[in-house]
Amino acid sequence: MSDRFARSRWFQQDRFGMFIHWGPYSVAGRGEWQRSHEELPREAYQPFIDGFQPHGFDAERWADAAEKAGMRYAVLTVKHHDGFCLFDSRHAISGVMSNGFGRDLLAEFLAAFRARGIKVGVYFSLIDWSHPDYPAHGDLNHPHRHDEAYRDAEHDWDRYLEFLHAQVREVMSNYGSLDLVWFDFSYDDMSGEKWRARELVEMIRELQPDILINNRLEANGGSFGSIAEPEPKPWAGDFVSPEQLIPAEGILDQAGSPIPWEACMTFNNHWGWFRGDHAFKSSQTIIRKLIEVVSKGGNLLLNIGPDRDGRISGVELRILEDVGQWLRTNGDSIYGAGRAGIAKPEWGYYTCRDDMLYAHVLEQPIGPLALVGVDTDTIEEIVIDSKPVERAESWLIEAYPDIAFVSWGDDDPAFTYAMPDERATVVSVRRG
Structure with a gap:
């Protein structure tokens, strides 16, 4: 990888993060694009701004949920398209x-x-529907795009x-070292230098030299x-x-x-x-x-959308904790891991980290599992569910001498055994 991406090394180690969409739209419970979708004028949206009073909010609960889920970084929507600021801004129209x-x-x-060692990022909308100088009538998204009063x-x-x-x-400038800034969103001709992007990036790099910036100053989701271009x-x-x-390749x-x-x-289906x-x-x-990615x-x-008081539902918390339990057992196959350079097998996915290859089995094999694509001469050790196992040997697989097979069970390797973890069973292969 080129030096251009050197600052992203931590990002490619951490692999799993929490996105948080929260603001006045959480009062109504109709999604963050409510004002645009319903074409609400400012006065109709004002009750949600006034009603955003999350006095019972406790950031420690969010951080606890992220930590239990195995998330290594988090990104908060400090300003969405409605222009409402979750930070102290002397320029804010509302906040x-x-x-x-x-x-x-x-x-x-x-x-x-930060107290839990979780890296921190901010989502910042390039759009602001609350600002009088943001184009309204005829815009693709503005709440007043069809309002004739704004035509001229x-x-x-x-x-x-x-x-x-x-x-x-x-x-x-005001919040210490930040790890990531997540801009949103460019569209139509509202892209790149339309935002004075060069000047903006230069200012950010001067203040936060190591911060990561996503690609949405010139692109959408x-x-x-131009990030994939030679220059x-x-x-x-x-x-x-x-x-x-998830991109196919x-x-x-x-x-x-x-x-x-x-x-x-x-x-769920909303931010x-x-x-x-x-x-x-x-x-x-x-x-x-997560494995596929x-x-x-x-x-x-992975996004959560807390309610008006900042509460994450109990259902979400239980699901996040279950994900974290899996990661506590299998995190070596995710954190710092990446492409294995082996074609995707029918039963799941491979990831790779240093000399370790991880087979993530998502589909119950019939009989022993075929580690297709793995050079059998390089295999030094195979571990399933923290237990070293020998390669399976059976007259049924004699026709495939170039493929290593492993079995879940201790009896006949031709038998079909239940997967140790139905969510995803990981077979760790050390290669020499």
Whole structure:
């Protein structure tokens, strides 16, 4: 990997993070895009701003949930498209320091997560529907896009950019060392230098030299931007951020070399808290998607949408704890692991870390498991469920001398045995 991605080494070690969408939209429980989807004017949205009073919020509970889940970093939406700030900003049009709440939620989040050794990041929207100089009528997303009263409204774009840059400077200057900034979102011609991206990145790098920046100063969740090109633009970012999908082959640059990337995924079907959406992904699904992502060289950023008081549901907490239990046993196959350079087997995925190869078995084999694609001459040790095992030998597999087979059970290797862990059983192979 080129030196251009040197600062992302911790990112590719940690592999699993928590995304948190939370703000006034959590009061209504209709999702973070509520104001746009319902085309709410400011006065109709104001009750949710006034009603965002999470006095019982405890950042320690979030950090505890992330730690138990095995998450190594976390990203908080300190400002979403509605413009409401969860941090102390003297430029904010609305925020926690001006709506009567009076607590800096970003500061509380940072203190709790840092105390547990979890790296910290901030999500920052490039869009701000609350600002009078952000174009409204005719825009793709603005709540007033169809409002005739805004058709001839004048907007000073340079003044908006000064406001945007000033708020980013506040976050980069006032909260100590940050590990990651997650911008969102570019669309249509609102991309790259439209945001004065070169100047913005230079300012961020001056204040936070080691911080990671995603690729959304010029791209959205379904595109890469110039990061994969031989000469990426200065604002191309440090990693790609596909949304709600896992790329079929991972992400490579035009020369075929891997690029750091992170799939961001909702826990249910919404980012912000959505009343009645209980379609939570199971721990098995999350574990298996984490495995798939890492096998393709990526990270998984799993979102939670706390309610208006900052509570994570008990169902989510139990699922997260189950994921963490699996990772406590099998974390070596995830943290610091990546592509194995072996074609995907039918029964699951391989990951690799140094001299260790990890076979993640998701489908019950009939008889012994075939470690297809593994050079049998390099195998020094095989471990299943913390127990060293011998390669299976049976007249049934004599026709495949170049494939190593292993069995779950101690009796006849031709027998079919239950998987030690139905969520995902890991077979560790040490190679010489």
